[in-house]
Amino acid sequence: MTANSTSGDQLLIIDPQNDFCDLPEDWCGMAPRTRDRTAPSLPVKGAHADMQRLAQFVQRNAAHISGITITLDSHQRYDVAHPGFWRTREGGEVTPFTQIxxxxxxxxxxxxxxxxxxxxxxxxxxxxxxxxxxxxxxxPVHCEIGSWGHGVHADVLAACDAWQLAHSKAVRNVFKGMNPWTENYSAIRAEVPDPADPQTATNTPLLLDLAQADRLIIAGEASSHCVRSTTEHIVQMLPGLVPGWTAKRITLLTDCMSPVGGFESEHAAFLESMHTLGAQLAQSPTL
Incomplete structure (x- = not known):
């Protein structure tokens, strides 16, 4: 049994990291080598406010949350989805947000x-x-392992730290994306698993632990990509592992997630499909 092997309400926080948050300047530090102001490399509009609401939710409901899992997008600079991996026909740089x-x-x-x-x-x-x-x-290069951008939003981190001390229980951290040869939006499985890397295969132990929750509450960034992909994999895979499990056990905190700019339709389609399958869509103050 792991720290999160428990029933009741479990909270799954997907990629609540600095690089994904549109943080105000005074929330960003100074790069020690260049003395430049650090800044999120892939900020999602609205994510800072999302994470502040999520932190408040954890504080209000700490006594009723039996387990917390935080996923962490974790990349190398050399990665198939980063600019340094690619060049144009003429040998030039490939700019971020280029689809290939x-x-x-x-x-x-x-x-x-x-x-x-x-x-x-x-x-x-x-x-x-x-x-x-x-x-x-x-x-853009984002969530580089060891960087400031890889870290958890400060308010979310503080709320989870307080929860840990109150419950004498650790948060489970799930790292994803370390393999440079495949994209890993989902915390459950890489988009295309690498046969040589077991970490890119389906994380069955995580699925089984999440299945023990009476209610699995999901929040994080971004709803168009990593939240969407993780939730879809949970809904697709858990019924085959746990007979009787349904998406009705999932609650999506819709005011604690936002889409990448330009992917608003994917966000809307994701929420609609999950609601159709039985998941609850809720605002954090209502729970």
């Missing part, structure tokens, strides 16, 4: 900087595109 297809790689519009990896990259992209969930997106 396998067809464009085959035509030479975009190429991996390490051309020895091209067969592996194309196999990955073909598998990713065949699923119809996501296309490969080149994101």
């Amino acid at each position: 297809t396998a067809a464009q790689v085959r035509s030479g519009d975009y190429q991996p900087r390490d051309m020895q990896s091209i067969e592996r990259v194309l196999a990955y992209m073909d598998a990713l595109e065949s699923q119809g969930r996501y296309m490969l997106m080149v994101w």
Whole structure:
């Protein structure tokens, strides 16, 4: 039994990290090497307020929350979804928020900087595109392991720290995205698991622990990507592992999550599909 193997209300907080939060300047520190002001690299509009509401929710409901799991997007600078992995046909830089297809790689519009990896990259992209969930997106370098941006939003961290001391129980931290060859929006499984890396395969122990919750409350960033993908995998996989488990056990805190800009329709479709499957959509003050 792990620290979070418990019934009652469990809270799953997905990627509540500095790089995803539109933090005010006075929440950002100074980079010691350059003396420049640190800033979130992939801020989601509204995420700072989301996380403040989430922290208040944890504080108000601490006595009734039996377990907390925090997922952490955790990347290397060299990553298939980061600019430094790619170059243009002319050898130039690939800018963040560029979507790349396998067809464009085959035509030479975009190429991996390490051309020895091209067969592996194309196999990955073909598998990713065949699923119809996501296309490969080149994101700004974000949530680099060990960086300020990888850290948890300060209010959420403080609320979870207080919960730990009150319950004499640790928060479970789930790291995802460390494999540079595959995208890992979901905390349950990489979009295309790497057969050589068990950490990219389905996290069955996590699923089984989350299934023990009478109510699984989900919040975090971003609702268009990591919250969506994690929740969809839970709903798809848990009924096959735990007979009788249904999405009716899930509550999504809709005022504690926001979409990446430009992906608002994905956010809306995600909430609608989860509601159709029986999940509750709630505002944090109502719980």
